[in-house]
Amino acid sequence: MTTEEKSHVASAVTVAAVLFVLLRLLAVAHYDWHVAFALLHTLDLEDAPGLFLGTFMADSRISSALLVLMVPLTIFYAAGTRSRTAPLAVAVPVAFLVAHVLTYHRWWVPVAAVLLTAGLVVVRRRPASVFLLRRFGWVVGAVALVVAAVVATPWVPRERIETGTTFEGYVMETAPGFLKVLGAQEREFRILRAEDVRSRVELADH
Numbered sequence: 001m002t003t004e005e006k007s008h009v010a011s012a013v014t015v016a017a018v019l020f021v022l023l024r025l026l027a028v029a030h031y032d033w034h035v036a037f038a039l040l041h042t043l044d045l046e047d048a049p050g051l052f053l054g055t056f057m058a059d060s061r062i063s064s065a066l067l068v069l070m071v072p073l074t075i076f077y078a079a080g081t082r083s084r085t086a087p088l089a090v091a092v093p094v095a096f097l098v099a100h101v102l103t104y105h106r107w108w109v110p111v112a113a114v115l116l117t118a119g120l121v122v123v124r125r126r127p128a129s130v131f132l133l134r135r136f137g138w139v140v141g142a143v144a145l146v147v148a149a150v151v152a153t154p155w156v157p158r159e160r161i162e163t164g165t166t167f168e169g170y171v172m173e174t175a176p177g178f179l180k181v182l183g184a185q186e187r188e189f190r191i192l193r194a195e196d197v198r199s200r201v202e203l204a205d206h
Contacts, residue, residue: 035187
C-alpha cells in the first residue's frame with residue numbers, strides 16, 4: 001500500500017469514526033437535536049472505546065444479530081487472508097459469542113453462526129465471496145454505521161434512580177456535585193444535584 005493510499009484509508013477511518021459518534025448521539029436522543037447537543041457535552045476522548053463497545057453490547061437483540069453475522073465473516077476473512085493476526089481477530093468475536101450465550105442463554109446464536117460460516121465456506125470461490133473478502137473493512141464499517149443509526153440504547157447501563165420520585169435513566173456523566181441523566185423512556189435530559197439522589201440501582205438488560 002502506497003503512502004497516498006494509506007492517507008486515503010486514514011481519512012476514511014476518521015470520517016467514519018466521526019459519523020459513527022454523530023449517528024449514535026442522534027439515535028440515543030431519538031433524533032432530537034437539543035438532546036443530542038446536550039449529550040455531546042458529556043463525551044470525552046477517553047470515552048471513545050466505551051462508546052464503541054457499548055453500542056454493540058447495549059441491546060442484546062442487536063448483539064445477537066451482530067454476532068451471528070460478524071463471527072462467520074471474521075472467520076471467513078481470517079481464513080482468506082492467512083495473516084499472523086488471524087487467530088486474534090477470530091478469538092475476540094468468539095469470546096464475545098461465548099459470553100453472550102452464557103449470559104442470555106440464546107443457543108440459537110452459535111448455531112446460526114455455524115450455519116452461516118458453513119455457507120460462506122461453500123461459496124468461498126464465488127465472485128461475490130471474493131468481493132466480500134476484498135471489501136471486508138468496508139462491510140464492517142457499513143454495518144457499524146447502520147447499528148449506530150438504529151440502536152437507541154445508550155452506551156451506559158440503565159439505572160433506577162430515586163430522588164423525590166423514582167425513575168429509570170442513564171447516568172451519562174458524573175462530576176463533583178451533580179449527575180447528567182438521560183431518561184430511559186421520555187429521553188429527557190436532566191442535571192441532578194448529587195445530594196438529591198437517594199439511591200441508584202443498576203438494572204440488567206434482559
